[in-house]
Amino acid sequence: YAVFILPCSACEYCLRALETAEENARRLSGLPALSLPHPELCKVRPDRHQACPHCQVMYCSAECRQAAWEQHHKLLCLGPSHHDPDHPVNKLQDAWRSVHYPPETSSIMIMARMVATIKQAQDKERWQKLFSHFCSRTANEEEEIAHKLLGEKFRGQLALLRNLFTTALYEDRLSQWFTPEGFRSLFSLVGTNGQGIGTSSLSQWVHACDALELPSQQREQLDAFIDQLYKDIDKETGDFLNCEGSGLFLLQSSCNHSCVPNAEASFPDNNFLLHLSALSDISPGEEICISYLDCCQRDRSRHSRHKILRENYLFVCSCQRCTSQMDDADMTSEEEEEEEGEGETEGDDIEDEMTDV
Numbered sequence: 001y002a003v004f005i006l007p008c009s010a011c012e013y014c015l016r017a018l019e020t021a022e023e024n025a026r027r028l029s030g031l032p033a034l035s036l037p038h039p040e041l042c043k044v045r046p047d048r049h050q051a052c053p054h055c056q057v058m059y060c061s062a063e064c065r066q067a068a069w070e071q072h073h074k075l076l077c078l079g080p081s082h083h084d085p086d087h088p089v090n091k092l093q094d095a096w097r098s099v100h101y102p103p104e105t106s107s108i109m110i111m112a113r114m115v116a117t118i119k120q121a122q123d124k125e126r127w128q129k130l131f132s133h134f135c136s137r138t139a140n141e142e143e144e145i146a147h148k149l150l151g152e153k154f155r156g157q158l159a160l161l162r163n164l165f166t167t168a169l170y171e172d173r174l175s176q177w178f179t180p181e182g183f184r185s186l187f188s189l190v191g192t193n194g195q196g197i198g199t200s201s202l203s204q205w206v207h208a209c210d211a212l213e214l215p216s217q218q219r220e221q222l223d224a225f226i227d228q229l230y231k232d233i234d235k236e237t238g239d240f241l242n243c244e245g246s247g248l249f250l251l252q253s254s255c256n257h258s259c260v261p262n263a264e265a266s267f268p269d270n271n272f273l274l275h276l277s278a279l280s281d282i283s284p285g286e287e288i289c290i291s292y293l294d295c296c297q298r299d300r301s302r303h304s305r306h307k308i309l310r311e312n313y314l315f316v317c318s319c320q321r322c323t324s325q326m327d328d329a330d331m332t333s334e335e336e337e338e339e340e341g342e343g344e345t346e347g348d349d350i351e352d353e354m355t356d357v
Helices: 021-029 062-076 088-099 106-120 124-132 139-150 154-169 172-178 180-193 201-210 216-236 302-313 320-324 333-338
Strands: 003-005 195-199 243-247 263-266 275-278
Touching (some): 021 216, 062 106, 088 106, 088 154, 106 124, 106 154, 106 243, 154 172, 172 180, 201 216, 302 320
Antiparallel strands (some): 003 243, 195 243, 263 275
């Protein structure tokens, strides 16, 4: 797998949050004097944190620093050029920020780590085979994905990114990844298989507080404190609470989508270790399905769900829920709200031409 974090205080290798729960709560709430009760429940250990001696990128431990160096960082470390805008890797990241909204670096740097991992690996063929297991697409589908990620000017932007990517990372063994077709395929692979990752020292502290056995009055006081804290955070910061990143997970990426999933992915260890947990009893031989939609999207109409899945993953869902709603009107949830009571509207039927793979 490969992973890259969006700008936040987290380990460059495993994405573990580096802020203590109290530091995290102070920043998110805008209350610099805030003190958390039960600070002993915070699992962040600042005394173990280490920086790369060359570029000062931070890690949660010596083990992560060494693992990153051996896997990809030896090649991607910018050393004293960390803040040099003319360094090829920085130019690549800046170009990605300028062409992709929102301005984050995960997709392009996952691709960079894939190249770096193979270049640094002793068993290069093994890593190439691992990456080849991820879902592949047709040329037209790959173009649709690039268009979705980059907008109307995607062809020119894709060419710019490929040129910068080649300048920064070219490797003869992977020459096919640097051709226009190969780069588009790599771009599509990350765009459709990337799994979002979120970590939070504060969230971990809250879960630890929930598990405490306390007298009823102390429990009420602690719960009230946490409730008020989240209100303060919502007022100051909104929904962006986690250190966020993206990763490629071989087994998880093989799970198909369902609008009524029987499993879900989570990151309870406050790092990039993915847990796939059952949401209901799963019988022997039954397929394990996750949802590619978030909770709000799953509550929308069949037509709206299909629209999101078709635009982002290039398939039309035929799960049990979608099949049972086949006779529903072909309009989005917003249209349903506007036209409630006015009857059905005409709409083109979506042909179930593609299934999730």
